Amino acid sequence: MQNYIDLFSNPTFRISMVNIIKIWAITGFFTLGIALVFAAILSTKIFGRKFFTSIIYLPEVISVIAIGYAWLLYVFNSQFGLINSFFSVIGLESLSNIEWTSPDMLLISMIIAAVFGAIGQYTLMYLSAMTRIPEDFYNVARIEGQNSIYQFFKITLPLIKDVIRTTAVLFTTSTIGFFAFARVFSHISTITPMLFTYNQIFGTEINPETNVGMGAASGVMMSLVGIFFFILSNYIIKKSDYEY
Structure with missing residues (x-):
């Protein structure tokens, strides 16, 4: 019990819990939302569908560490970064002067990189489900004069x-284990419970002291959080009688 008392008294752990909630909410909204849009577009008979599907999935075959460092050291670099250079070229100086690697912006920067790295697998899962829906449903909707937006929300x-329920559970599980990006964007403003657990068990370069008991307590808490969100997602999104 003392381990749990020490855990919740630790300000770094409390920061990590706030961060993981932000990461789960913001990253989840954009990752699953953008993946749904991409899947809906790719499920139509567009030119080069296989090529675009491969491009969207490409980040999944690249190491998360490599993606993290590419965004941190190149895309978000304040001197020659891709984003700042782009805004500078089109004349938006106020946006080009944003310090993406500053402590105030680092969490947002990490979330952007995480969204980029996660969209591919969820897009393929949604695309696989959408392509199994019989075309007859859409044909009837077109005969009735319904547009694509109506078909997406009422049929797809x-x-x-x-x-969607499955992807929500998978995303929640992966978010609880959110480690690699937090390690790359290493800062108190981006620390997550998994990185906190790692630091408590193995120590850090700056602070080699460890507290394995507190680290174990943190791991147990994350397991309980995972179970809670699994039950919650099943309660919110009821199992349907029809699926594809």
Whole structure:
């Protein structure tokens, strides 16, 4: 019990809990939302569909560490970074002067990189579900004069609801284990419970002292959080009678 008392009394752990909630909410909204949009577009008969599918999935075959350092050292670099250079070229000086690697912006920068790295797998999962929906449903909707937006919300989403529930659970599980990006963007403003647990068990370069008991307590808490969100997602998104 003393380990748990020490854990919740630790200000770094409390910061990590706030961070993981932000990462789960913001990254989840954009990752799953953008993946749904990409899957809806790729499920149509567009030119070069296989090529664009491969491009979207490409980050999944690249090391997370490599993606993290590419964003941190190149894209977000304040002197020659891609984002600042782009805004500077088009004349938006106020946006080009943003310090993406400053402590105030580092969490947002890490979330952007995490969204980029995670979209691919969820896009393929949604795309696989959408392509199994019979075309007859859409043909009837077109005959009735319904547009693509209506078809997406009234046909596509209801029929892939179980897949959305599955991806929500998978995303929550991966978020609880959010470690690599937090390690790359290493700062108190980006620390997560998994990185906190790692630091308590193995120590850090700056502070080699360890507290294995507190680290174990942190791991148990993350397991309980994972179970809670699994139950919550199953409660919010009911299993449907029809799925594809």
